Amino acid sequence: MPDSLFSVANQVVLVSGGSRGIGRAIADGFAQRSARVIITGRDSESLHQTAAELSAGSEFPVIPMVCDVACPKQIEILVEKVVEACGQIDTLINVAGVNRRKPALEVTEEDYDFVMDINLKGAFLLSKAVGRVMVEQESGSQINIASLNSDRPFNDVLPYAMSKMGMSTMTRVLAIEWGPLGVRVNALAPGFILTDLTKKLWANQELQEWGLTNTPLQRMGQPEDMVGTAVFLASEASRFMTGQVLFVDGGFTAGRNWPIPAGGGQ
Ligand code: NAI
Numbered sequence: 001m002p003d004s005l006f007s008v009a010n011q012v013v014l015v016s017g018g019s020r021g022i023g024r025a026i027a028d029g030f031a032q033r034s035a036r037v038i039i040t041g042r043d044s045e046s047l048h049q050t051a052a053e054l055s056a057g058s059e060f061p062v063i064p065m066v067c068d069v070a071c072p073k074q075i076e077i078l079v080e081k082v083v084e085a086c087g088q089i090d091t092l093i094n095v096a097g098v099n100r101r102k103p104a105l106e107v108t109e110e111d112y113d114f115v116m117d118i119n120l121k122g123a124f125l126l127s128k129a130v131g132r133v134m135v136e137q138e139s140g141s142q143i144n145i146a147s148l149n150s151d152r153p154f155n156d157v158l159p160y161a162m163s164k165m166g167m168s169t170m171t172r173v174l175a176i177e178w179g180p181l182g183v184r185v186n187a188l189a190p191g192f193i194l195t196d197l198t199k200k201l202w203a204n205q206e207l208q209e210w211g212l213t214n215t216p217l218q219r220m221g222q223p224e225d226m227v228g229t230a231v232f233l234a235s236e237a238s239r240f241m242t243g244q245v246l247f248v249d250g251g252f253t254a255g256r257n258w259p260i261p262a263g264g265g266q
Contacts, residue, residue: 005237009034012086013234016040016069016126017096019050021195022145022223026093029227030234031058038082040067041096069096069122070114079129091234092130092142094123094167099160099197112159119163124170127185131178138182143233144171145226146189146245148252164189168245175243184242186233191249193221216251 002009013030017023018039031037031054039054041047044066051064063085067078082089097119100111127142134140148154150168153161167187174185192211194202202208202220212218229248232238247253 006231006235007033008091008231008234011035011090011234012038012082012088013091013093014038014040014082014089014130015093015095016067016122019043019046021095021197022190022193022226023093023095024050024054025223026095026226026230027062028054029224029231030091031055031060031062033231034059035091036060036063036086038063038065038086040065040069040078042066042068069126070117072125075122075125075129079126079133083133088137089130089133090140092127092134092140093230093234094126094142094144096122097145097163097197099157101156101160101201103156104158107158115159116163119160120166120170123167127170127174131174131183134183135178135181140183141234141238142174142183142185143230144168144185144187146171146187148189148191148247148249150187150189150245151247151253171245172243179242184233184238186238186241186243187245188226188229188233189245189247189249190226191215191221191247191252193223193225195223211252213257214252215249216254216257219250221248221250 008030013035015023015027018027019041027037027039039051039062047064047066051062054062065078065081067074098115100115144167146167147164149161149164171185171187226248229246
């Protein structure tokens with residue numbers, strides 16, 4: 001018997017950056033559980049292709065809607081269109097994100113704006129536009145896709161780390177403001193997940209060994225590993241949770257593995 005505590009059936013779920021990677025896997029996870037899913041992205045062709053693939057076998061067709069989250073006007077139009085088509089928005093998943101890796105001294109203003117406009121400003125404007133709808137409904141759950149950088153930043157990804165740290169702060173502040181109005185806001189922080197964004201990086205053998213040594217569950221994550229936590233955060237099962245950043249990282253943030261000699265050193 002299906003457990004209604006974890007059900008997302010019939011929810012209207014809006015996923016930004018849903019054409020591939022983590023967003024696609026999460027959108028699929030909700031569609032497979034009978035949610036009415038809308039995916040957004042910049043490129044109409046790949047978005048329609050993904051929507052068609054995800055719709056096969058799901059109860060409701062997955063709806064593609066083009067929206068560049070770096071474009072405030074497009075966000076307003078998107079949210080209007082979703083409400084017009086579906087009447088409500090139960091869950092927002094802010095996934096759209098980009099990265100440019102380089103040392104801080106080489107980061108240009110253009111690099112900074114590119115990353116910030118999508119990862120933080122875009123996420124904020126989408127949260128706010130959907131937040132308006134949810135506050136009016138007096139219900140809703142927002143899930144921001146944060147990062148390990150939301151807590152402990154890495155070198156050579158300064159604008160990205162700043163954006164993800166900003167996202168965890170945004171999650172907490174919105175939770176405080178909207179909790180009394182019936183809207184929950186949490187973040188899901190993935191560990192090292194193999195996607196188009198990161199595949200090239202993890203092809204480096206030395207880096208892969210470092211990652212695995214420091215990941216207690218001893219493997220890289222897959223986009224599908226994010227589905228359970230996203231469904232949990234959207235469902236009744238998490239109804240008393242808001243303002244939290246959940247790390248789904250194979251244990252990476254639990255601590256460090258150090259090469260202490262067998263038998264323990266004195
Ligand atoms: P990806 O590159 O495979 O997917 C990113 C998605 O965002 C794509 O669908 C892309 O079309 C969309 N997107 C990018 N710019 C956009 C814009 N201006 N407007 C609308 N959509 C846009 O990357 P991945 O790995 O799936 O990342 C998804 C999210 O997860 C990002 O926010 C990323 O920062 C975060 N993340 C990823 C980790 C990883 O190891 N892959 C680790 C921690 C966080």
